[in-house]
Amino acid sequence: MQILVVGAGVVGLAVARAAALKGHEVIVAETTKGIGNGVSSRNSEVIHGGMYYPTGSLRAYHCPRGRRLMVEFCVSHGVPHRICGKLIVATEDAEVAKMEAIQKQGQANGVEGLALIDGAAARAMEPALNCVAALHSPATGIVDSHAFMRALQGDLEDRGGAIAFNTKVERLIHTQAGWLVRFSGSESGELAVDAVVNSAGLGAQALARHTEDYPQARVPRLVLARGNYFGYAGRPAFSRLIYPAPRIDGGLGTHVTLDLAGRMRFGPDVEWIEEENYNVNPDRAQSFYASIRRYWPGLPDHSLQPDYAGVRPKLTGPGEPAADFMIEGPAQHGLPGLTHLFGIESPGLTASLSLADEVVAQLEV
Numbered sequence: 001m002q003i004l005v006v007g008a009g010v011v012g013l014a015v016a017r018a019a020a021l022k023g024h025e026v027i028v029a030e031t032t033k034g035i036g037n038g039v040s041s042r043n044s045e046v047i048h049g050g051m052y053y054p055t056g057s058l059r060a061y062h063c064p065r066g067r068r069l070m071v072e073f074c075v076s077h078g079v080p081h082r083i084c085g086k087l088i089v090a091t092e093d094a095e096v097a098k099m100e101a102i103q104k105q106g107q108a109n110g111v112e113g114l115a116l117i118d119g120a121a122a123r124a125m126e127p128a129l130n131c132v133a134a135l136h137s138p139a140t141g142i143v144d145s146h147a148f149m150r151a152l153q154g155d156l157e158d159r160g161g162a163i164a165f166n167t168k169v170e171r172l173i174h175t176q177a178g179w180l181v182r183f184s185g186s187e188s189g190e191l192a193v194d195a196v197v198n199s200a201g202l203g204a205q206a207l208a209r210h211t212e213d214y215p216q217a218r219v220p221r222l223v224l225a226r227g228n229y230f231g232y233a234g235r236p237a238f239s240r241l242i243y244p245a246p247r248i249d250g251g252l253g254t255h256v257t258l259d260l261a262g263r264m265r266f267g268p269d270v271e272w273i274e275e276e277n278y279n280v281n282p283d284r285a286q287s288f289y290a291s292i293r294r295y296w297p298g299l300p301d302h303s304l305q306p307d308y309a310g311v312r313p314k315l316t317g318p319g320e321p322a323a324d325f326m327i328e329g330p331a332q333h334g335l336p337g338l339t340h341l342f343g344i345e346s347p348g349l350t351a352s353l354s355l356a357d358e359v360v361a362q363l364e365v
Helices: 010-021 058-077 093-108 119-125 145-158 201-209 282-295 348-364
Strands: 002-006 025-029 086-090 115-118 133-137 141-143 162-164 167-174 179-185 189-193 195-198 223-232 241-244 255-258 264-267 271-273 304-314 326-328 338-342
Touching: 002 010, 002 189, 010 025, 010 145, 010 348, 025 167, 058 141, 058 145, 058 348, 086 093, 086 119, 093 115, 093 133, 115 119, 119 133, 141 145, 145 162, 179 195, 195 201, 195 348, 201 304, 201 338, 223 282, 241 282, 264 282, 264 304, 282 304, 326 348, 338 348
Parallel strands: 002 025, 002 195, 025 162, 086 241, 195 338
Antiparallel strands: 086 133, 115 133, 167 179, 179 189, 223 264, 223 271, 223 304, 241 255, 255 264, 326 338
């Protein structure tokens, strides 16, 4: 089967690799000049445990499974990563019930090793921390996401797959034999394939609207949420990831992330925007100081600098519950050889290898 994957982000590359490993002929169409230049390049690079997501959801299944697959992949392919663990902290007694609920949900999701500890035990692990209790997740880690994507690309190309850069898919036309793909860019033209996977991230809805015979009522709305990150120039205060209690809007709060060099940064926040824009407003640092000092009172004044921002392809807006991943395959919409992926935000990086297995399995039915 000849499969076209649209988008060379982490999920698109994972899908393409999985299809190539199954012996399919795979081409990836990417609008930019390189891999991972969209949503995949602008996240916290966390290997998520998977404890937050509701029972029965795609996230609850694919995040813990994807994490285990990712760690195995990183070990076998020499991808830099570290299982440093994380603490989800309650800074007041009223938040302890949230920790208990997260622990219960995580256990239901099959997350290993979750332990609820008191404030003294948490401070023994991280002396700079202020909290009354914490949930310890020893399975959480960090990864070099670009090295991970390069390794996915390597596997794809080793199996004969190819990536067409600077190539925009303009239209998908349903035919008796499969799909006719119209594209523009470095070269323009048409390509006949047996199947298409739309993993275009922020562009997924637009491509779905340009898919002939696809029911337009099935295209979900796209809601843009910018997540801003601020860097910390001083010596890292923590050796683990630190997360506050989750927010009502589905965000995980302004948390501490570390890169593999040990550099500490904070974010992301949730800033609802109307159009794609990656500028970090330095004034947002004021809200960061207030949030961070709840669990790290020792944060020095004037120590945060704008770092970078990502835009999440959300399916729900302010005040609404966070939406699940949407995998719109033939079983959902009735068109053979077509899968649209919508709302693949966090924990999309962690879940990528598991999502890829499901997508390829659906196409092979």
